Amino acid sequence: MRPCGTFDERYSQDMAILRIKRHWGILIGALIFLYTFPLYGSYYLISLLNSLSITIIIVLGLQLVSGYCGQISFGQAAFMAIGAYTSAILTGKVGLSFFLALPLSGIVAGLIGLGGGAPSLRIKGFYLAMATIAIHFVVMWLILHLQITGTTQGLHPPAPRIAGFEFDSDEKIYYIIITVMLLMVYGARNMVRTRVGRAFVAIRDNDLAAEVMGIELYHYKLLAFFISCFYAGVAGSLWAHWIQMVHPEQFTLLHALNYIGMLIVGGVGSIPGVFFGVIFLRLLDEGVMFIAPFLASMFPWIGIHPAASMGVSVFGLVLILFLIFEPRGLAHRWEIFKASYRLYPFSH
Protein backbone atom coordinates (compact mmCIF):
# COMPACT_ATOMS: atom_id res chain seq x y z
CA MET A 1 0.00 0.00 0.00
CA ARG A 2 1.55 3.27 -1.09
CA PRO A 3 0.56 6.65 0.33
CA CYS A 4 -1.33 9.12 -1.90
CA GLY A 5 0.84 11.05 -4.30
CA THR A 6 3.61 8.46 -4.47
CA PHE A 7 4.29 7.48 -8.04
CA ASP A 8 6.92 5.04 -9.22
CA GLU A 9 8.15 6.07 -12.62
CA ARG A 10 10.56 3.23 -13.30
CA TYR A 11 10.49 -0.48 -12.60
CA SER A 12 13.65 -0.20 -10.54
CA GLN A 13 11.86 2.28 -8.30
CA ASP A 14 8.89 -0.02 -7.99
CA MET A 15 11.02 -3.03 -7.15
CA ALA A 16 13.34 -1.35 -4.67
CA ILE A 17 13.15 -2.43 -1.04
CA LEU A 18 14.36 1.00 0.10
CA ARG A 19 12.21 3.33 -1.94
CA ILE A 20 12.35 6.70 -0.24
CA LYS A 21 14.95 8.75 1.55
CA ARG A 22 13.40 8.02 4.93
CA HIS A 23 13.99 4.29 4.41
CA TRP A 24 17.67 4.95 3.78
CA GLY A 25 17.79 7.14 6.86
CA ILE A 26 16.24 4.43 9.03
CA LEU A 27 18.60 1.80 7.59
CA ILE A 28 21.73 3.85 8.18
CA GLY A 29 20.58 4.87 11.63
CA ALA A 30 19.87 1.25 12.55
CA LEU A 31 23.26 0.12 11.21
CA ILE A 32 25.09 2.78 13.20
CA PHE A 33 23.11 1.83 16.28
CA LEU A 34 23.86 -1.88 15.84
CA TYR A 35 27.57 -1.41 15.20
CA THR A 36 28.18 1.02 18.03
CA PHE A 37 26.01 -0.90 20.49
CA PRO A 38 28.89 -2.62 22.35
CA LEU A 39 30.25 0.84 23.27
CA TYR A 40 27.32 1.59 25.55
CA GLY A 41 25.23 -1.60 25.84
CA SER A 42 25.45 -3.75 28.93
CA TYR A 43 27.00 -7.21 28.85
CA TYR A 44 23.59 -8.82 29.29
CA LEU A 45 22.07 -6.94 26.35
CA ILE A 46 25.00 -7.79 24.09
CA SER A 47 24.79 -11.49 24.75
CA LEU A 48 21.02 -11.28 24.34
CA LEU A 49 21.54 -9.66 20.93
CA ASN A 50 24.08 -12.33 20.02
CA SER A 51 21.70 -15.16 20.75
CA LEU A 52 18.80 -13.30 19.12
CA SER A 53 20.81 -12.84 15.93
CA ILE A 54 21.81 -16.49 15.79
CA THR A 55 18.21 -17.57 16.34
CA ILE A 56 17.10 -15.15 13.63
CA ILE A 57 19.46 -16.84 11.17
CA ILE A 58 18.06 -20.29 12.01
CA VAL A 59 14.44 -19.19 11.81
CA LEU A 60 15.15 -17.42 8.51
CA GLY A 61 16.23 -20.78 7.12
CA LEU A 62 13.10 -22.36 8.54
CA GLN A 63 10.99 -19.56 7.06
CA LEU A 64 12.39 -20.32 3.61
CA VAL A 65 11.70 -24.05 3.75
CA SER A 66 8.49 -24.05 5.82
CA GLY A 67 7.05 -20.58 5.38
CA TYR A 68 7.77 -20.10 1.70
CA CYS A 69 8.14 -23.64 0.36
CA GLY A 70 5.60 -25.22 2.71
CA GLN A 71 7.73 -28.18 3.80
CA ILE A 72 7.46 -28.27 7.59
CA SER A 73 10.80 -29.19 9.13
CA PHE A 74 11.35 -30.14 12.75
CA GLY A 75 15.00 -30.91 12.02
CA GLN A 76 16.42 -27.41 12.26
CA ALA A 77 18.12 -27.99 15.62
CA ALA A 78 19.85 -31.11 14.30
CA PHE A 79 21.17 -29.26 11.26
CA MET A 80 22.36 -26.47 13.50
CA ALA A 81 24.19 -29.15 15.49
CA ILE A 82 25.78 -30.45 12.30
CA GLY A 83 27.00 -26.94 11.47
CA ALA A 84 28.32 -26.39 14.98
CA TYR A 85 30.17 -29.71 15.08
CA THR A 86 31.57 -29.30 11.56
CA SER A 87 32.91 -25.90 12.46
CA ALA A 88 34.35 -27.15 15.73
CA ILE A 89 36.08 -30.08 14.00
CA LEU A 90 37.38 -27.96 11.13
CA THR A 91 38.89 -25.30 13.38
CA GLY A 92 39.88 -27.46 16.34
CA LYS A 93 41.12 -30.65 14.69
CA VAL A 94 41.96 -29.69 11.10
CA GLY A 95 43.21 -26.23 12.00
CA LEU A 96 41.26 -24.20 9.46
CA SER A 97 40.51 -20.52 10.00
CA PHE A 98 37.06 -19.74 11.39
CA PHE A 99 36.24 -17.54 8.42
CA LEU A 100 36.72 -20.51 6.10
CA ALA A 101 34.97 -22.93 8.44
CA LEU A 102 31.87 -20.72 8.68
CA PRO A 103 30.70 -21.11 5.07
CA LEU A 104 32.02 -24.67 4.94
CA SER A 105 29.92 -25.74 7.91
CA GLY A 106 26.92 -24.18 6.21
CA ILE A 107 27.63 -26.16 3.07
CA VAL A 108 28.16 -29.43 4.95
CA ALA A 109 24.91 -28.95 6.85
CA GLY A 110 23.21 -28.12 3.55
CA LEU A 111 24.52 -31.25 1.85
CA ILE A 112 23.38 -33.44 4.73
CA GLY A 113 20.11 -31.51 4.57
CA LEU A 114 19.70 -32.72 1.01
CA GLY A 115 19.50 -36.22 2.50
CA GLY A 116 16.91 -34.91 4.93
CA GLY A 117 14.92 -33.36 2.11
CA ALA A 118 14.95 -36.52 0.04
CA PRO A 119 11.71 -37.89 1.55
CA SER A 120 9.92 -34.66 0.63
CA LEU A 121 9.07 -35.75 -2.90
CA ARG A 122 7.09 -38.77 -1.79
CA ILE A 123 5.57 -37.42 1.39
CA LYS A 124 4.31 -34.08 2.60
CA GLY A 125 2.52 -32.38 5.44
CA PHE A 126 2.71 -34.18 8.76
CA TYR A 127 4.34 -37.20 7.14
CA LEU A 128 7.29 -34.99 6.28
CA ALA A 129 7.18 -33.38 9.72
CA MET A 130 7.48 -36.81 11.30
CA ALA A 131 10.30 -37.74 8.92
CA THR A 132 12.22 -34.64 10.00
CA ILE A 133 11.66 -35.52 13.66
CA ALA A 134 13.12 -38.94 12.86
CA ILE A 135 16.08 -37.29 11.14
CA HIS A 136 16.62 -35.16 14.23
CA PHE A 137 16.86 -38.19 16.49
CA VAL A 138 19.07 -40.16 14.12
CA VAL A 139 21.50 -37.24 13.72
CA MET A 140 21.65 -36.55 17.44
CA TRP A 141 22.22 -40.24 18.15
CA LEU A 142 25.10 -40.31 15.68
CA ILE A 143 26.63 -37.21 17.25
CA LEU A 144 26.39 -38.82 20.68
CA HIS A 145 28.05 -42.03 19.52
CA LEU A 146 30.73 -41.04 17.02
CA GLN A 147 34.27 -40.58 18.27
CA ILE A 148 34.99 -37.54 16.13
CA THR A 149 32.22 -35.49 17.76
CA GLY A 150 33.53 -36.14 21.24
CA THR A 151 30.44 -38.22 22.26
CA THR A 152 29.00 -36.98 25.56
CA GLN A 153 31.97 -34.71 26.27
CA GLY A 154 31.25 -32.31 23.44
CA LEU A 155 33.91 -30.20 21.74
CA HIS A 156 35.58 -26.92 22.60
CA PRO A 157 36.17 -24.89 19.44
CA PRO A 158 38.68 -22.04 19.72
CA ALA A 159 37.71 -18.38 19.42
CA PRO A 160 37.91 -16.96 15.88
CA ARG A 161 41.15 -15.13 15.18
CA ILE A 162 42.35 -13.11 12.22
CA ALA A 163 45.86 -11.67 11.89
CA GLY A 164 46.56 -12.08 15.59
CA PHE A 165 43.29 -10.49 16.73
CA GLU A 166 41.14 -12.82 18.79
CA PHE A 167 37.37 -12.52 18.94
CA ASP A 168 37.27 -14.09 22.36
CA SER A 169 34.63 -12.05 24.19
CA ASP A 170 30.93 -11.42 23.67
CA GLU A 171 31.56 -7.81 22.61
CA LYS A 172 34.15 -8.79 20.00
CA ILE A 173 32.31 -11.68 18.39
CA TYR A 174 29.18 -9.53 18.39
CA TYR A 175 30.50 -7.76 15.28
CA ILE A 176 30.91 -11.05 13.39
CA ILE A 177 27.49 -12.34 14.41
CA ILE A 178 25.70 -9.11 13.52
CA THR A 179 27.46 -8.88 10.15
CA VAL A 180 26.65 -12.46 9.20
CA MET A 181 23.06 -11.99 10.36
CA LEU A 182 22.61 -8.88 8.23
CA LEU A 183 24.09 -10.64 5.19
CA MET A 184 21.79 -13.63 5.70
CA VAL A 185 18.74 -11.38 6.05
CA TYR A 186 19.73 -9.50 2.90
CA GLY A 187 20.11 -12.82 1.07
CA ALA A 188 16.78 -14.21 2.22
CA ARG A 189 14.86 -10.98 1.61
CA ASN A 190 16.05 -10.91 -1.97
CA MET A 191 15.86 -14.60 -2.65
CA VAL A 192 12.13 -14.71 -2.06
CA ARG A 193 11.66 -12.09 -4.78
CA THR A 194 13.49 -14.06 -7.43
CA ARG A 195 12.36 -16.91 -9.64
CA VAL A 196 13.42 -19.36 -6.94
CA GLY A 197 11.34 -17.66 -4.27
CA ARG A 198 8.28 -17.50 -6.50
CA ALA A 199 8.71 -21.20 -7.29
CA PHE A 200 8.78 -21.90 -3.53
CA VAL A 201 5.54 -20.02 -3.00
CA ALA A 202 3.91 -21.86 -5.89
CA ILE A 203 4.93 -25.20 -4.37
CA ARG A 204 3.58 -24.15 -0.99
CA ASP A 205 0.22 -23.10 -2.38
CA ASN A 206 -0.31 -26.26 -4.40
CA ASP A 207 2.51 -28.51 -5.38
CA LEU A 208 0.61 -30.39 -8.08
CA ALA A 209 -0.42 -27.15 -9.75
CA ALA A 210 3.15 -25.91 -9.50
CA GLU A 211 4.41 -29.03 -11.21
CA VAL A 212 1.90 -28.61 -14.01
CA MET A 213 3.13 -25.05 -14.48
CA GLY A 214 6.59 -26.40 -15.16
CA ILE A 215 8.28 -26.07 -11.78
CA GLU A 216 10.54 -29.03 -11.17
CA LEU A 217 9.28 -30.13 -7.76
CA TYR A 218 12.19 -32.28 -6.69
CA HIS A 219 14.76 -29.72 -7.73
CA TYR A 220 13.11 -26.85 -5.87
CA LYS A 221 12.16 -28.82 -2.76
CA LEU A 222 15.74 -30.05 -2.41
CA LEU A 223 16.98 -26.53 -3.02
CA ALA A 224 14.73 -25.25 -0.24
CA PHE A 225 16.11 -27.86 2.14
CA PHE A 226 19.66 -27.07 1.12
CA ILE A 227 19.20 -23.36 1.73
CA SER A 228 17.46 -23.78 5.05
CA CYS A 229 20.10 -26.20 6.29
CA PHE A 230 22.80 -23.86 5.05
CA TYR A 231 21.30 -21.15 7.25
CA ALA A 232 21.09 -23.55 10.19
CA GLY A 233 24.69 -24.66 9.64
CA VAL A 234 26.03 -21.11 9.56
CA ALA A 235 24.06 -20.30 12.71
CA GLY A 236 25.46 -23.41 14.37
CA SER A 237 28.99 -22.42 13.48
CA LEU A 238 28.50 -18.94 14.95
CA TRP A 239 26.96 -20.45 18.06
CA ALA A 240 29.84 -22.89 18.52
CA HIS A 241 32.49 -20.17 18.36
CA TRP A 242 30.52 -17.77 20.50
CA ILE A 243 29.85 -20.21 23.36
CA GLN A 244 33.16 -22.02 22.59
CA MET A 245 31.56 -25.28 23.53
CA VAL A 246 29.32 -27.67 21.62
CA HIS A 247 27.36 -30.34 23.36
CA PRO A 248 24.37 -32.49 22.26
CA GLU A 249 22.31 -30.94 25.07
CA GLN A 250 22.32 -27.61 23.22
CA PHE A 251 20.38 -29.01 20.27
CA THR A 252 17.32 -30.83 21.55
CA LEU A 253 13.99 -31.40 19.88
CA LEU A 254 12.60 -28.71 22.18
CA HIS A 255 14.81 -26.18 20.43
CA ALA A 256 13.50 -27.25 17.04
CA LEU A 257 9.94 -26.97 18.33
CA ASN A 258 10.74 -23.49 19.60
CA TYR A 259 11.87 -22.42 16.14
CA ILE A 260 8.57 -23.65 14.66
CA GLY A 261 6.79 -21.66 17.35
CA MET A 262 8.70 -18.52 16.43
CA LEU A 263 7.63 -19.03 12.85
CA ILE A 264 3.96 -19.25 13.81
CA VAL A 265 4.04 -16.27 16.16
CA GLY A 266 5.96 -14.12 13.71
CA GLY A 267 3.92 -15.00 10.68
CA VAL A 268 4.36 -17.73 8.09
CA GLY A 269 5.72 -16.49 4.79
CA SER A 270 7.19 -13.16 5.85
CA ILE A 271 10.80 -12.11 6.43
CA PRO A 272 10.03 -9.34 8.96
CA GLY A 273 7.88 -11.93 10.72
CA VAL A 274 11.05 -13.83 11.60
CA PHE A 275 12.28 -10.86 13.61
CA PHE A 276 8.93 -10.41 15.34
CA GLY A 277 8.61 -14.09 16.21
CA VAL A 278 12.14 -14.52 17.52
CA ILE A 279 12.10 -11.31 19.55
CA PHE A 280 8.59 -11.86 20.91
CA LEU A 281 9.15 -15.42 22.09
CA ARG A 282 12.61 -14.64 23.42
CA LEU A 283 11.37 -11.70 25.45
CA LEU A 284 8.49 -13.85 26.69
CA ASP A 285 11.06 -16.41 27.83
CA GLU A 286 13.09 -13.76 29.60
CA GLY A 287 9.89 -12.47 31.20
CA VAL A 288 9.01 -15.93 32.51
CA MET A 289 12.57 -16.33 33.82
CA PHE A 290 12.16 -13.02 35.59
CA ILE A 291 8.73 -13.66 37.07
CA ALA A 292 9.14 -17.35 37.96
CA PRO A 293 11.08 -16.81 41.22
CA PHE A 294 8.38 -14.44 42.48
CA LEU A 295 5.67 -16.95 41.65
CA ALA A 296 7.68 -19.69 43.31
CA SER A 297 7.95 -17.67 46.52
CA MET A 298 4.25 -16.77 46.44
CA PHE A 299 2.93 -20.24 45.67
CA PRO A 300 5.36 -22.73 47.21
CA TRP A 301 3.50 -25.74 45.78
CA ILE A 302 4.78 -25.08 42.25
CA GLY A 303 8.30 -25.99 43.31
CA ILE A 304 11.60 -24.19 43.61
CA HIS A 305 12.61 -24.05 39.96
CA PRO A 306 9.45 -23.59 37.92
CA ALA A 307 11.04 -21.42 35.21
CA ALA A 308 11.79 -24.14 32.65
CA SER A 309 8.45 -25.90 32.79
CA MET A 310 6.51 -22.63 33.04
CA GLY A 311 8.37 -21.38 29.99
CA VAL A 312 7.23 -24.43 28.02
CA SER A 313 3.65 -24.00 29.17
CA VAL A 314 3.51 -20.31 28.37
CA PHE A 315 5.06 -21.03 24.98
CA GLY A 316 2.37 -23.59 24.19
CA LEU A 317 -0.36 -21.27 25.41
CA VAL A 318 0.89 -18.38 23.29
CA LEU A 319 0.98 -20.65 20.24
CA ILE A 320 -2.60 -21.77 20.89
CA LEU A 321 -3.77 -18.17 21.18
CA PHE A 322 -1.94 -17.16 18.01
CA LEU A 323 -3.31 -20.10 16.03
CA ILE A 324 -6.85 -19.22 17.08
CA PHE A 325 -6.83 -15.43 17.02
CA GLU A 326 -3.99 -14.40 14.72
CA PRO A 327 -3.05 -17.27 12.41
CA ARG A 328 -1.09 -14.91 10.18
CA GLY A 329 1.15 -13.84 13.01
CA LEU A 330 2.58 -10.55 14.15
CA ALA A 331 3.74 -9.74 10.62
CA HIS A 332 0.10 -9.34 9.61
CA ARG A 333 -0.45 -6.82 12.43
CA TRP A 334 2.66 -5.00 11.25
CA GLU A 335 1.28 -4.77 7.70
CA ILE A 336 -2.00 -3.37 9.01
CA PHE A 337 -0.12 -0.83 11.09
CA LYS A 338 2.05 0.20 8.13
CA ALA A 339 -0.95 0.66 5.89
CA SER A 340 -2.87 2.78 8.36
CA TYR A 341 0.23 4.85 9.12
CA ARG A 342 0.88 5.56 5.48
CA LEU A 343 -2.71 6.38 4.65
CA TYR A 344 -3.22 8.64 7.64
CA PRO A 345 -5.35 10.82 7.80
CA PHE A 346 -7.35 9.14 5.03
CA SER A 347 -8.39 5.65 5.95
CA HIS A 348 -8.94 4.44 2.38
Place this chain on the structure above:
Amino acid sequence: MKEFLQLAIPGLMIGGLYALVAAAIVLVYKSTRVVSLAHGQLLAFGGLFLWVALVALRLPLLIGLLISLACSMLMGWLVERITLRLLIGQPLISAFLMTFSVFMALDGIFQLILKGESKTYATLLPLGEFEVAGVPVGSVQLISFGIVLFIFLLLTLFFRLTKTGLGMRATAEDHQLSQSTGIKVKTIFSLIWIISAMVASVAGMGAAYVMDIHFPLPYIGIKGLIVALFGGLDSLPGALLAGLILGVAENVFAGYLDPLVGGGLKDVAAYALLLIILLVKPYGLFGLKRIERV
Protein backbone atom coordinates in the same frame (compact mmCIF):
# COMPACT_ATOMS: atom_id res chain seq x y z
CA MET B 1 16.35 -69.01 20.27
CA LYS B 2 15.78 -68.58 23.99
CA GLU B 3 17.71 -65.32 23.90
CA PHE B 4 15.56 -64.08 21.05
CA LEU B 5 12.38 -64.95 22.93
CA GLN B 6 13.68 -63.25 26.05
CA LEU B 7 14.00 -60.09 24.03
CA ALA B 8 10.91 -60.51 21.89
CA ILE B 9 8.26 -61.30 24.49
CA PRO B 10 8.80 -58.19 26.67
CA GLY B 11 8.95 -56.28 23.38
CA LEU B 12 5.57 -57.69 22.49
CA MET B 13 4.15 -56.38 25.77
CA ILE B 14 5.55 -52.88 25.21
CA GLY B 15 4.42 -53.12 21.61
CA GLY B 16 0.88 -53.61 22.82
CA LEU B 17 1.05 -50.27 24.61
CA TYR B 18 2.47 -48.57 21.52
CA ALA B 19 -0.35 -50.07 19.51
CA LEU B 20 -2.89 -48.64 21.94
CA VAL B 21 -1.44 -45.12 21.66
CA ALA B 22 -1.40 -45.51 17.91
CA ALA B 23 -5.02 -46.65 18.00
CA ALA B 24 -5.98 -43.45 19.82
CA ILE B 25 -4.22 -41.38 17.16
CA VAL B 26 -5.77 -43.42 14.35
CA LEU B 27 -9.24 -42.91 15.84
CA VAL B 28 -8.85 -39.15 15.71
CA TYR B 29 -7.36 -39.22 12.23
CA LYS B 30 -10.04 -41.55 10.91
CA SER B 31 -12.85 -39.16 11.68
CA THR B 32 -11.32 -35.69 11.72
CA ARG B 33 -8.21 -35.98 9.49
CA VAL B 34 -6.19 -34.36 12.25
CA VAL B 35 -2.89 -35.98 13.14
CA SER B 36 -2.50 -35.47 16.84
CA LEU B 37 0.66 -34.94 18.84
CA ALA B 38 -1.41 -34.09 21.90
CA HIS B 39 -2.03 -37.75 22.71
CA GLY B 40 1.40 -37.99 24.32
CA GLN B 41 0.12 -35.67 27.02
CA LEU B 42 -3.27 -37.35 27.24
CA LEU B 43 -1.55 -40.63 28.03
CA ALA B 44 0.90 -39.08 30.46
CA PHE B 45 -1.93 -37.41 32.34
CA GLY B 46 -3.84 -40.69 32.30
CA GLY B 47 -0.96 -42.26 34.19
CA LEU B 48 -0.78 -39.26 36.50
CA PHE B 49 -4.52 -39.35 37.28
CA LEU B 50 -4.25 -43.00 38.26
CA TRP B 51 -1.28 -42.22 40.48
CA VAL B 52 -3.22 -39.43 42.19
CA ALA B 53 -6.21 -41.68 42.69
CA LEU B 54 -4.32 -44.72 43.96
CA VAL B 55 -1.34 -43.28 45.81
CA ALA B 56 -2.21 -39.72 46.81
CA LEU B 57 -5.92 -40.29 47.57
CA ARG B 58 -5.63 -44.00 48.47
CA LEU B 59 -8.81 -44.96 46.64
CA PRO B 60 -9.58 -48.63 45.99
CA LEU B 61 -8.25 -49.94 42.68
CA LEU B 62 -11.50 -50.13 40.75
CA ILE B 63 -12.92 -46.77 41.86
CA GLY B 64 -9.58 -45.07 41.27
CA LEU B 65 -9.42 -46.56 37.81
CA LEU B 66 -12.90 -45.36 36.92
CA ILE B 67 -12.33 -41.86 38.29
CA SER B 68 -9.04 -41.43 36.46
CA LEU B 69 -10.59 -42.70 33.23
CA ALA B 70 -13.37 -40.14 33.64
CA CYS B 71 -10.81 -37.40 34.24
CA SER B 72 -8.91 -38.27 31.06
CA MET B 73 -12.12 -38.38 29.05
CA LEU B 74 -12.99 -34.93 30.34
CA MET B 75 -9.53 -33.76 29.37
CA GLY B 76 -9.87 -35.16 25.85
CA TRP B 77 -13.19 -33.40 25.46
CA LEU B 78 -11.71 -30.12 26.71
CA VAL B 79 -8.80 -30.33 24.28
CA GLU B 80 -11.21 -30.78 21.39
CA ARG B 81 -13.70 -28.17 22.56
CA ILE B 82 -11.26 -25.41 23.52
CA THR B 83 -8.67 -25.69 20.77
CA LEU B 84 -9.50 -27.87 17.78
CA ARG B 85 -13.18 -26.98 17.44
CA LEU B 86 -12.16 -23.41 16.66
CA LEU B 87 -10.00 -24.55 13.77
CA ILE B 88 -12.67 -26.37 11.77
CA GLY B 89 -12.39 -25.21 8.19
CA GLN B 90 -8.78 -24.04 8.60
CA PRO B 91 -5.98 -25.88 6.81
CA LEU B 92 -5.22 -29.28 8.35
CA ILE B 93 -1.64 -28.34 8.95
CA SER B 94 -2.68 -25.63 11.40
CA ALA B 95 -4.71 -28.22 13.30
CA PHE B 96 -1.55 -30.33 13.45
CA LEU B 97 0.39 -27.35 14.78
CA MET B 98 -2.43 -26.78 17.27
CA THR B 99 -2.09 -30.28 18.70
CA PHE B 100 1.62 -29.62 18.92
CA SER B 101 0.96 -26.40 20.87
CA VAL B 102 -1.41 -28.28 23.16
CA PHE B 103 1.38 -30.81 23.70
CA MET B 104 3.78 -28.05 24.72
CA ALA B 105 1.29 -26.28 27.00
CA LEU B 106 0.40 -29.50 28.81
CA ASP B 107 4.04 -30.60 28.91
CA GLY B 108 4.91 -27.61 31.05
CA ILE B 109 2.08 -28.40 33.45
CA PHE B 110 3.12 -32.06 33.57
CA GLN B 111 6.72 -31.15 34.45
CA LEU B 112 5.47 -28.62 36.98
CA ILE B 113 3.47 -31.31 38.74
CA LEU B 114 6.34 -33.82 38.67
CA LYS B 115 8.99 -31.34 39.86
CA GLY B 116 11.69 -33.57 38.41
CA GLU B 117 10.75 -36.58 40.52
CA SER B 118 9.43 -39.86 39.27
CA LYS B 119 6.29 -41.44 40.68
CA THR B 120 5.27 -45.05 40.65
CA TYR B 121 2.33 -47.20 41.62
CA ALA B 122 3.87 -50.44 40.47
CA THR B 123 3.93 -51.84 43.99
CA LEU B 124 0.18 -51.41 44.44
CA LEU B 125 -0.81 -53.85 41.74
CA PRO B 126 -0.81 -57.63 42.22
CA LEU B 127 2.46 -59.23 41.23
CA GLY B 128 3.14 -62.68 39.97
CA GLU B 129 5.07 -64.34 37.21
CA PHE B 130 4.08 -66.73 34.49
CA GLU B 131 6.20 -68.60 32.03
CA VAL B 132 5.49 -67.99 28.36
CA ALA B 133 7.56 -70.21 26.08
CA GLY B 134 10.17 -70.54 28.77
CA VAL B 135 10.44 -66.80 29.45
CA PRO B 136 9.19 -65.32 32.74
CA VAL B 137 6.54 -62.62 32.23
CA GLY B 138 4.92 -60.48 34.92
CA SER B 139 1.23 -61.07 35.41
CA VAL B 140 0.38 -57.38 35.11
CA GLN B 141 2.08 -57.24 31.73
CA LEU B 142 0.14 -60.27 30.61
CA ILE B 143 -3.12 -58.75 31.84
CA SER B 144 -2.40 -55.44 30.16
CA PHE B 145 -1.63 -57.23 26.92
CA GLY B 146 -4.98 -58.94 27.23
CA ILE B 147 -6.63 -55.55 27.84
CA VAL B 148 -4.96 -54.17 24.72
CA LEU B 149 -6.36 -56.96 22.57
CA PHE B 150 -9.77 -56.55 24.17
CA ILE B 151 -9.85 -52.80 23.49
CA PHE B 152 -8.89 -53.38 19.87
CA LEU B 153 -11.68 -55.90 19.50
CA LEU B 154 -14.14 -53.49 21.10
CA LEU B 155 -13.11 -50.61 18.86
CA THR B 156 -13.37 -52.72 15.73
CA LEU B 157 -16.82 -53.92 16.69
CA PHE B 158 -17.87 -50.37 17.58
CA PHE B 159 -16.90 -49.09 14.15
CA ARG B 160 -18.47 -52.05 12.37
CA LEU B 161 -21.73 -52.52 14.22
CA THR B 162 -23.01 -49.37 15.91
CA LYS B 163 -24.77 -46.50 14.23
CA THR B 164 -22.41 -43.95 15.82
CA GLY B 165 -19.49 -45.92 14.45
CA LEU B 166 -21.02 -45.78 11.01
CA GLY B 167 -21.48 -42.03 11.42
CA MET B 168 -17.81 -41.71 12.32
CA ARG B 169 -16.75 -43.62 9.25
CA ALA B 170 -18.97 -41.39 7.13
CA THR B 171 -17.53 -38.27 8.76
CA ALA B 172 -14.06 -39.50 7.91
CA GLU B 173 -14.99 -39.61 4.23
CA ASP B 174 -16.43 -36.13 3.91
CA HIS B 175 -17.45 -33.65 6.58
CA GLN B 176 -19.95 -31.71 4.51
CA LEU B 177 -21.63 -34.67 2.88
CA SER B 178 -22.15 -36.42 6.19
CA GLN B 179 -23.48 -33.22 7.74
CA SER B 180 -26.08 -32.96 5.02
CA THR B 181 -27.21 -36.51 5.69
CA GLY B 182 -28.01 -35.55 9.27
CA ILE B 183 -24.89 -36.61 11.12
CA LYS B 184 -23.90 -34.11 13.79
CA VAL B 185 -20.25 -33.68 12.87
CA LYS B 186 -19.37 -31.61 15.93
CA THR B 187 -20.81 -34.25 18.27
CA ILE B 188 -18.84 -36.89 16.40
CA PHE B 189 -15.67 -34.86 16.87
CA SER B 190 -16.23 -34.51 20.61
CA LEU B 191 -17.12 -38.16 20.93
CA ILE B 192 -14.07 -39.36 19.06
CA TRP B 193 -11.77 -37.23 21.20
CA ILE B 194 -13.37 -38.58 24.36
CA ILE B 195 -12.98 -42.17 23.18
CA SER B 196 -9.43 -41.68 22.00
CA ALA B 197 -8.44 -39.89 25.22
CA MET B 198 -9.77 -42.89 27.12
CA VAL B 199 -7.81 -45.33 24.95
CA ALA B 200 -4.67 -43.20 25.29
CA SER B 201 -5.01 -42.96 29.04
CA VAL B 202 -5.32 -46.74 29.35
CA ALA B 203 -2.07 -46.95 27.42
CA GLY B 204 -0.63 -44.30 29.71
CA MET B 205 -1.54 -46.27 32.81
CA GLY B 206 0.19 -49.33 31.36
CA ALA B 207 3.23 -47.30 30.36
CA ALA B 208 3.38 -45.62 33.75
CA TYR B 209 3.37 -49.04 35.36
CA VAL B 210 6.24 -50.27 33.18
CA MET B 211 8.48 -47.20 33.22
CA ASP B 212 7.19 -45.03 36.12
CA ILE B 213 5.72 -41.54 35.73
CA HIS B 214 8.74 -39.57 34.72
CA PHE B 215 9.47 -36.64 32.41
CA PRO B 216 9.93 -38.68 29.18
CA LEU B 217 6.49 -40.31 29.54
CA PRO B 218 4.69 -37.91 27.12
CA TYR B 219 7.21 -38.71 24.42
CA ILE B 220 5.64 -42.15 24.05
CA GLY B 221 3.09 -40.16 22.08
CA ILE B 222 5.69 -39.61 19.38
CA LYS B 223 6.37 -43.36 19.38
CA GLY B 224 2.65 -43.87 18.99
CA LEU B 225 2.62 -41.52 16.04
CA ILE B 226 5.44 -43.50 14.44
CA VAL B 227 3.44 -46.68 14.91
CA ALA B 228 0.34 -45.04 13.45
CA LEU B 229 2.30 -43.91 10.39
CA PHE B 230 3.87 -47.35 10.06
CA GLY B 231 0.54 -49.14 10.12
CA GLY B 232 -1.23 -46.58 7.98
CA LEU B 233 -2.90 -43.57 9.56
CA ASP B 234 -6.44 -44.81 8.99
CA SER B 235 -6.15 -48.48 9.83
CA LEU B 236 -6.81 -49.98 13.27
CA PRO B 237 -5.46 -53.48 12.45
CA GLY B 238 -2.41 -51.73 10.99
CA ALA B 239 -1.86 -49.93 14.28
CA LEU B 240 -1.98 -53.20 16.23
CA LEU B 241 0.37 -55.04 13.90
CA ALA B 242 2.79 -52.12 13.59
CA GLY B 243 2.83 -51.58 17.34
CA LEU B 244 3.76 -55.18 17.98
CA ILE B 245 6.39 -55.14 15.24
CA LEU B 246 7.94 -51.94 16.58
CA GLY B 247 7.97 -53.17 20.17
CA VAL B 248 9.70 -56.41 19.20
CA ALA B 249 12.08 -54.78 16.70
CA GLU B 250 13.16 -52.16 19.23
CA ASN B 251 13.97 -54.71 21.89
CA VAL B 252 15.65 -57.17 19.55
CA PHE B 253 17.76 -54.53 17.81
CA ALA B 254 18.82 -53.05 21.11
CA GLY B 255 19.54 -56.47 22.60
CA TYR B 256 21.76 -57.69 19.78
CA LEU B 257 23.36 -54.49 18.53
CA ASP B 258 23.71 -52.30 21.63
CA PRO B 259 26.93 -53.97 22.81
CA LEU B 260 28.44 -53.33 19.37
CA VAL B 261 27.61 -49.62 19.02
CA GLY B 262 27.59 -48.51 22.63
CA GLY B 263 23.98 -48.25 23.72
CA GLY B 264 21.01 -46.02 23.10
CA LEU B 265 19.91 -47.92 20.01
CA LYS B 266 16.50 -48.65 21.49
CA ASP B 267 15.29 -45.10 21.01
CA VAL B 268 16.81 -44.43 17.64
CA ALA B 269 15.79 -47.76 16.08
CA ALA B 270 12.17 -46.63 15.93
CA TYR B 271 13.07 -43.42 14.13
CA ALA B 272 15.38 -45.14 11.68
CA LEU B 273 12.60 -47.63 10.96
CA LEU B 274 10.17 -44.75 10.39
CA LEU B 275 12.48 -43.10 7.88
CA ILE B 276 12.82 -46.33 5.92
CA ILE B 277 9.07 -46.95 5.96
CA LEU B 278 8.25 -43.43 4.82
CA LEU B 279 10.64 -43.79 1.91
CA VAL B 280 9.44 -47.24 0.84
CA LYS B 281 5.75 -47.16 1.72
CA PRO B 282 4.70 -43.56 2.40
CA TYR B 283 1.16 -44.54 3.39
CA GLY B 284 2.17 -47.31 5.77
CA LEU B 285 1.28 -50.97 5.78
CA PHE B 286 -2.51 -50.73 5.44
CA GLY B 287 -3.04 -47.02 4.87
CA LEU B 288 -5.23 -45.74 2.07
CA LYS B 289 -3.32 -44.07 -0.71
CA ARG B 290 -4.92 -40.71 -1.32
CA ILE B 291 -5.10 -39.48 -4.85
CA GLU B 292 -5.16 -35.72 -5.10
CA ARG B 293 -6.29 -33.38 -7.73
CA VAL B 294 -5.49 -29.75 -8.22
